[in-house]
Amino acid sequence: MRSKHRMNVLIFVVLIHFILVSLLFTVVAFSATEEEVSSKQIFDLQQIVDEAQPGDTLVLAEGNYLGPVVINKVLHIQGSNQVLLTNDSPEAAIMIQAEGVVVEGFNIRQNYVNESAAIVVTADEVGLKDLNIQTKGYGILLRDADRGTVLHNSISWLRTKNIKTGEKGNGIDLYNSHNNTIEQNKIQNMRDGIYLENSRQLKILNNQLMGSRYGIHCMYIDGSEIIGNLGEYNITGAMIMGVRDVLVSNNSFLKQSKNVNAQGILLYSVQNSVIEQNIVEGNRVGIYIESSQENQIRENSILRNFIGIQFVHAESNKIHDNDFVSNVIEAEATDSDANEIEQNYWDSAQGLDLNKDGISEIPYAINPFYQELISKTPAFQLFFQSTGMTFLSSMYTNNQESWTKDSSPLMKMSIDSISKPPPSSTEKGNISETTFMLLITSTLLITSVAIIFYSGVSKS
Amino acid sequence: MKKWSMAFALMLGIFLLVGCGQKKYTPQAINEDVDVCVICNMQVKDDAFATQIVTKDGKNLKFDDIGCMNEWKQKNGVDHIGMDYVRDYNDKEWIQFSKATYVYDSSFRTPMAYGIISFKVKKSAEDFVHEQGTGQILSADELSNHTWQQSKDMMDMHMEEGMDGDMHEDMNMDHNGTN
Amino acid sequence: MADMLQVASREIKMGFRNPWAYSFLILFSVFSLSLLLVNSQNEVSGYSGVTGSMLSLILYVLPLMTLFLGSFSLTAEKEEGSWQLLSTYPLGTMSFLIGKYAGLSVVLLTIVSFGYGLMGLITIIIGKTFAATTFLLFLAFSIGLVLLFLSIALFVGSLSKNRWQALTISVMIWFFAVIGWSSILIAVLGLLPYLWIKPVLVFFTFLNPAELVRLFVVIKLGGGSVLGPEYYKWVNWIHQPSGSLVFIGLCLVWIGLSLTIVYWIWERGRSRG
Numbered sequence: 001m002r003s004k005h006r007m008n009v010l011i012f013v014v015l016i017h018f019i020l021v022s023l024l025f026t027v028v029a030f031s032a033t034e035e036e037v038s039s040k041q042i043f044d045l046q047q048i049v050d051e052a053q054p055g056d057t058l059v060l061a062e063g064n065y066l067g068p069v070v071i072n073k074v075l076h077i078q079g080s081n082q083v084l085l086t087n088d089s090p091e092a093a094i095m096i097q098a099e100g101v102v103v104e105g106f107n108i109r110q111n112y113v114n115e116s117a118a119i120v121v122t123a124d125e126v127g128l129k130d131l132n133i134q135t136k137g138y139g140i141l142l143r144d145a146d147r148g149t150v151l152h153n154s155i156s157w158l159r160t161k162n163i164k165t166g167e168k169g170n171g172i173d174l175y176n177s178h179n180n181t182i183e184q185n186k187i188q189n190m191r192d193g194i195y196l197e198n199s200r201q202l203k204i205l206n207n208q209l210m211g212s213r214y215g216i217h218c219m220y221i222d223g224s225e226i227i228g229n230l231g232e233y234n235i236t237g238a239m240i241m242g243v244r245d246v247l248v249s250n251n252s253f254l255k256q257s258k259n260v261n262a263q264g265i266l267l268y269s270v271q272n273s274v275i276e277q278n279i280v281e282g283n284r285v286g287i288y289i290e291s292s293q294e295n296q297i298r299e300n301s302i303l304r305n306f307i308g309i310q311f312v313h314a315e316s317n318k319i320h321d322n323d324f325v326s327n328v329i330e331a332e333a334t335d336s337d338a339n340e341i342e343q344n345y346w347d348s349a350q351g352l353d354l355n356k357d358g359i360s361e362i363p364y365a366i367n368p369f370y371q372e373l374i375s376k377t378p379a380f381q382l383f384f385q386s387t388g389m390t391f392l393s394s395m396y397t398n399n400q401e402s403w404t405k406d407s408s409p410l411m412k413m414s415i416d417s418i419s420k421p422p423p424s425s426t427e428k429g430n431i432s433e434t435t436f437m438l439l440i441t442s443t444l445l446i447t448s449v450a451i452i453f454y455s456g457v458s459k460s
Numbered sequence: 461m462k463k464w465s466m467a468f469a470l471m472l473g474i475f476l477l478v479g480c481g482q483k484k485y486t487p488q489a490i491n492e493d494v495d496v497c498v499i500c501n502m503q504v505k506d507d508a509f510a511t512q513i514v515t516k517d518g519k520n521l522k523f524d525d526i527g528c529m530n531e532w533k534q535k536n537g538v539d540h541i542g543m544d545y546v547r548d549y550n551d552k553e554w555i556q557f558s559k560a561t562y563v564y565d566s567s568f569r570t571p572m573a574y575g576i577i578s579f580k581v582k583k584s585a586e587d588f589v590h591e592q593g594t595g596q597i598l599s600a601d602e603l604s605n606h607t608w609q610q611s612k613d614m615m616d617m618h619m620e621e622g623m624d625g626d627m628h629e630d631m632n633m634d635h636n637g638t639n
Numbered sequence: 640m641a642d643m644l645q646v647a648s649r650e651i652k653m654g655f656r657n658p659w660a661y662s663f664l665i666l667f668s669v670f671s672l673s674l675l676l677v678n679s680q681n682e683v684s685g686y687s688g689v690t691g692s693m694l695s696l697i698l699y700v701l702p703l704m705t706l707f708l709g710s711f712s713l714t715a716e717k718e719e720g721s722w723q724l725l726s727t728y729p730l731g732t733m734s735f736l737i738g739k740y741a742g743l744s745v746v747l748l749t750i751v752s753f754g755y756g757l758m759g760l761i762t763i764i765i766g767k768t769f770a771a772t773t774f775l776l777f778l779a780f781s782i783g784l785v786l787l788f789l790s791i792a793l794f795v796g797s798l799s800k801n802r803w804q805a806l807t808i809s810v811m812i813w814f815f816a817v818i819g820w821s822s823i824l825i826a827v828l829g830l831l832p833y834l835w836i837k838p839v840l841v842f843f844t845f846l847n848p849a850e851l852v853r854l855f856v857v858i859k860l861g862g863g864s865v866l867g868p869e870y871y872k873w874v875n876w877i878h879q880p881s882g883s884l885v886f887i888g889l890c891l892v893w894i895g896l897s898l899t900i901v902y903w904i905w906e907r908g909r910s911r912g
Contacts (some may be wrong), residue, residue, distance in 0.1 A: 076591045097589065131760060166505045167491045198573075219609075220573070240614055241500065257686075257861060260868045262504070278490075284864045290501065304687035306865040326688035327863070348688065373825070374867070379837035380825065381867035382844065385691050387698045388821035437771050438763055444778075445756030448749045453744060455651045552726035596648035 038332065045069045045085060049077075067093035067108075071101050072439070080108025081132070087113055092120040092141070095388070104129035110137055112161065117169065121145045134158040138169030139190065144179040150182045157189040164233070167212040170195040174202070182207065192217040193234070204229060215253070226251060235259040235285040238284070239266050246273040256283040259307065263288045265303065267314075270295055275282075281304060286327065289314040289336075297413065298322065306384075310371075311336035311404060319406075320344060321414045326386055332371040333404035345410040353411050365405035369396040469551070483512035485542035487554040490522060499528035500572055508552050509570050512545045526562075527574030530608055537628040546578040549588065553580060558600045561585040565595040573610045577601075643741070650742020654791045660709065663704045664750045669699055669760040674765070676858040683762075684770030686862030693777065694856060698767055698849055701751070702779055702788045706809035709743055709792025713768065714805045732905045736898060738792060747785045755781070773860065780856040783890060787848035790897040797904045837869055848893065855886050 045065040052058055060083045064283065067087030068132035071077075079085075083106035087093035090112050094103060101123065108131055110118040117138035119128060124146045131153040133139050139155035142148060171187035173181060173195045183205040187193040194207035195217045196202060199234040202224040208231075215231030218224070219237045225247045231237035237253030240246065245404045253264035264280035267273075270292040279301045280286040286305035288296065290312040302308045308318075308327035315338040323342045324330045330346050343359060344346040351360030374381050375439055383389040489508040497504055504510050504524045511529040517540075523529040524548055524588065533541075544557040558577045562617040563585050566574040579585040582597070589595040648886060653686045654660050674693050684688050712856065718721040755778050791812060799805040815823070828836045844850050855877065857863065863874030876882055 097692065109794070155821050165494055166503070201760050238865075239502070241502070257864055260494050260864045260866075260871050261501070262864055266501060272579070282687075288501070304685070306686060306862055328686060328688050328691040328865070330688075347705070357652060377833070377836055378867055378869050379840055380821075381869060382840060382850075383821045383825075383856065384768075384857075386821055386850065387695050387817050388819060390695065391818050392822045392825070433771055434763060437759060437774060440771065440774065441756045441759030441763065442758075444752040448753035448756060451651075451654055451745065451749045453755075455648075494871050519833060 022322075042066060049075065058369070067091070068095065069093065070095045070104055071103075072097045073101045074098055076102045076104075078104055079231050081105070081107065083107065086111060087118070090114065090116050092117045094119045096121045096126050097123050099123045100125045102129070103128040103131065105131070105134045106135070107146065110135040111158070112137060115169065115175075115254065117141045118155075122147060124148065127151070128153060135169065137175055138175070139171040139187070142172075142174045142180060144175075145177045145180070147179045148177070148181070150180065150185060152184045153293065154188075155190065156187070165191050167191075168213075168319075170217075171209075174199045178202070187212065192239075193231070196221045197217075200224065203227075209234060209237075218238075218243055221246065224344065225249075230254075231256070231264075233258070235261065236263045236266050237270075237280070238264075239267075241268045241274075242270075243273065244271045246270070248273065248278065249274075249276045250278065252277070252279040252281070253283065254281045260283070264302075267292045267295065272296075275300065279303070284455040285310050288312075289317065292317065296297060296320075301325070309331055311339065316338060321410075323413045324348075325413070328371075331366045331404070332368070333366045334368055334375065336404050337402050341404065341406045342408045343410050343414070344406050345413045346406065349406075349409050351409055351411050358411050360409045360411055362409075363405045363407050364409040365400065367369060367393050367396065368403060369393045410423045462581070467520050469488050476537055478558070480510045485518075487545045488520045488522075488541075495522045497522065497524040499523060499531050506552075508547045511552070511557075511578075512548055514545075515540045516541045516542045518542070525570050525572035526576050526578065527570070527572050527608055527610065529557075530574075548578070548580040548584075549577050550584060555580050558566060559627065560600060561620075562598040563595040563600055564606065565591055567591070567594060568592075569607070574608060575611050576606075582587050640732075643738040645747070646735055646738025647729075647742040650739055653746050654712070654742065654746030654765060657708075659708060660746055660750065663708065664753060665702065667750055667754040668757050670696070670759065671754040672675075675758055675762060680850065682768040682770075684768065684773045686857060686860035686865075690773060690777075690860060694780070694853060697777070697781060699854060702817055702849055703809070703813045704750075705747055705785050706795060706813055707806070708747060708793045709789045710796035710799065710805035710809050711802055712739065712743055713793060713796025714799055714802050718801055720750075727907055731768055732903055732909060736902055736905065739745070739788060740894075740898065743789055744786060747789065747792075748782060751781050751785060752778070765821040770808050776859055780852055782861045783852045783855070784848065787852065788894055789892045790901070791848070793901045794897055797901050797908070804907055816847050820850060830863065845889075851889075851893075859883070 001193040025223070028346065033129065037137060043061070043066070045067065046069050048058060049069055049071055052075055054075070057076040057078065061075065062080060062082035064087040065083065067085055068089050070089035070424040074427045082278070085093055085106060086109045088111045093108050093110050096103070096119070104127070108118045110133070112283060113136045115137055117140065117240060118133045119140045121128070121140070121142045122145055126145060126148040128140060128149070129151045133153060133155045135155065137157045140150060140153070140309040150172060157168060161258055169192040171190040171194060172182055172185065172235045172275050175197050175232055176197045179201045179205040180199070180342045182194060184207065186208045187210070191212060193212045194204060194216045195206065197219040198221070201304045202221055204216060204224065204226045209229065211233045213235050215225060215234040215237045215281065216416045218241060220242045222243055223245045224243070226238065228250050231253045232255050238248065238251065239254050243300045248265065256262040262284040264283035264286045265278065266288045268290045271294050273295045275287070275295065275297045276298045281301070281303040283305045285307045286302040287300070287309045289310070290316050293315045293316045296345070297317060298321050302322055302324050304326045307325045310331070311333040312335065314336045317339045319339060319341045320343050322345045324344060326347060330348055337342045346364050347363040349360065350362065352362050353359065354361050370389060490510050492503060492506055495504040496502060498521045502524050504522045509525055510525050513525045513529060513532065515521065521532065525534065525552045529544065530619065532601055545554045546557050546560050548555055555578070560580065561578050561582045562578050566575050568577055570576065577588070579588065585597055589597060670677060673697060759769065759774060792809070795805055795808045795812065799808055825841065831839060844854070858874050858877045863878060866874060877886065
């Protein structure tokens with residue numbers, strides 16, 4: 001016992017050492033690059049742009065540049081990570097007003113506090129790539145800008161973190177801008193990671209959205225695709241509102257559980273859209289659907305949420321082949337009886353498969369009692385999953401025909417949701433945790449046995 | 461046992477007093493951490509577009525856009541409403557829905573794109589219209605005949621006029637209030 | 640102080656010679672192992688379906704076990720006449736009660752830690768993931784339940800004349816606190832005006848240890864947001880580390896108050912009897 005303990009302590013100390021040293025190293029490395037950049041000469045980027053001919057490719061020399069810059073002719077501006085463009089004015093650091101401009105590969109710091117943006121694009125076919133943007137306002141704004149590409153940028157919040165999300169700007173913000181592709185961007189701690197309004201035919205692919213208000217926020221964007229994005233620790237992962245013909249697939253929305261209004265995916269007033277093969281794990285509500293019709297929700301893995309899926313006034317949707325595993329409450333539904341829900345896997349359902357076809361003959365009905373109760377009196381949310389509440393719900397069988405139900409629940413998971421680990425950005429070692437557990441549990445067991453023997457069995 | 465029932469009666473009495481003290485339908489301040497629109501579920505920003513209904517039993521319902529409040533009234537009727545409030549565009553003061561003056565234009569950007577802005581006094585509404593060069597002034601009564609069109613289908617129009625130089629600046633400015 | 644310790648050590652010895660203690664030990668161990676088996680495929684951490692159902696099951700078993708063992712121990716003193724004997728000695732009622740409470744706590748917590756130790760060990764052996772923080776939180780949850788319900792158990796024991804009476808009252812209290820609670824409150828609070836419901840509900844929640852401890856653990860597991868906007872300030876506040884201290888303080892106040900009531904009942908009985 002003792003030697004094991006000593007061993008643990010040793011491993012622990014070594015680990016701590018390792019972490020500290022590596023931390024120190026990165027800090028030193030980071031500050032070194034900062035210093036290098038700041039010690040260089042300051043260039044006037046506007047002048048360089050003005051002197052260039054349309055169609056030129058400008059390769060920026062290492063060093064510091066000052067904004068704001070207006071680009072009103074076709075240029076290809078290339079930087080490196082030793083290039084820093086700072087802007088202290090209320091204008092955007094870069095304003096792109098000419099078609100076909102490409103800006104790529106450097107750092108931008110938008111220092112002006114308030115409603116300002118690092119980059120404002122008002123022209124078509126613009127490319128923004130590999131930019132590292134820190135901002136005290138917005139990140140990238142696209143206004144009336146079509147067929148652009150926003151690829152592989154990183155956007156993060158520069159001011160204090162304790163500021164209210166409402167006072168921050170959005171990471172990437174589109175208005176009336178169609179056929180754009182937003183791919184592989186990493187956006188942190190903004191208001192909305194990607195905000196899309198009144199735009200069509202967008203492709204939002206493989207972005208990472210962390211710690212913002214809404215990861216992806218769609219208002220009135222028809223015919224768009226949202227594929228392969230990862231959202232973590234936002235208030236809501238994907239807020240999809242007022243859209244038609246949208247495809248949301250292969251996204252992961254994890255750990256949106258802090259806020260009292262958090263969801264993985266929220267659909268409001270959504271028509272004719274497909275939500276498929278997403279992973280929603282550890283959220284307050286996995287998928288929330290309100291006032292939405294004619295959608296297909298299929299093959300999603302809905303794991304370990306407080307509430308798996310929630311329907312409010314949602315009708316004529318098809319929900320099939322989803323896996324619901326280890327949610328505190330699998331589903332809640334009010335005024336949503338005309339949906340086609342079938343062949344989902346519900347791990348808490350008491351299935352009975354008589355003809356061995358893998359489908360239960362007993363439908364899985366969603367008891368609306370709790371949701372009806374709290375919508376009348378929100379104060380009763382204190383009873384969420386209390387023992388008495390479960391008891392009371394089970395007594396409630398009013399109007400059972402009109403409950404939302406899965407007519408043919410699956411007996412087994414359709415996708416192997418559990419073995420497929422979610423692509424979380426944070427990883428943790430399990431080994432030390434196991435030894436720690438071993439220590440606790442063996443201590444507990446040994447102490448209790450010792451007490452029993454000492455005072456009970458031995459006749460002292 | 462007697463002491464307990466005494467204590468209980470006392471507690472009830474206190475609750476009674478506290479309960480009876482507030483019979484007025486006062487608007488609650490917006491708390492961005494928890495308030496979401498009752499209709500569209502979006503966070504209610506503490507801005508001039510927020511609206512609020514206090515029901516007769518004292519429940520505060522908050523909305524991010526006057527259009528959402530209208531939708532709630534369509535769905536639930538007006539019988540349970542104790543008082544309904546909108547905010548002044550300039551100083552964000554809560555004003556009664558029926559006493560406010562409204563300005564509508566499809567180009568105004570509001571959280572749910574209903575394009576309606578409210579003012580405490582008619583004069584400032586007129587000033588606003590003058591400043592913007594567009595907008596239709598409406599009273600609360602006239603608002604009941606309003607179509608409540610969301611401007612999501614107006615985007616083609618925007619596209620044509622939006623290309624000239626300083627337009628984006630306006631857009632940016634308008635954006636301040638949105639979402 | 641010495642009296643108290645003596646009563647406590649006597650209680651521990653009696654406790655472990657009592658067949659009831661062992662039947663509960665077996666029951667609790669079997670039960671915690673079955674908890675494991677029920678959700679054998681899932682990782683146990685945070686607030687999820689697995690931890691949620693574990694919470695409910697523990698809420699069913701532990702309060703009942705505590706109420707039985709605690710109240711029986713007191714009625715036994717009356718039935719077997721040992722209290723009559725003890726009260727002839729210069730033994731303070733308070734030292735007697737606190738000694739009883741401490742002794743019974745040791746017995747019950749031993750049962751609980753045996754169950755948890757066994758469960759945890761088997762979890763590790765079969766290679767399942769059980770987050771250490773979650774495990775510790777469950778242990779704390781159970782300890783909290785036991786300590787709070789034990790003070791109620793002493794209350795029941797001092798009111799009842801014999802085991803049967805204690806049994807009946809215990810089951811009644813258990814049913815009221817664990818199963819009937821929300822039904823009764825929803826029915827009663829439904830009669831009140833809307834604005835009163837929340838404050839009255841909060842007030843009553845403080846009176847029910849089962850709810851109090853359950854809510855604390857749900858919040859600490861990170862599930863506080865599910866309680867909705869009405870309670871978010873409380874949730875944020877309890878979620879901080881200082882929240883735990885305040886909660887422990889609250890539990891101590893709770894136990895202190897109910898022990899005072901029990902003391903008062905015994906003193907009255909002593910002066911009359």
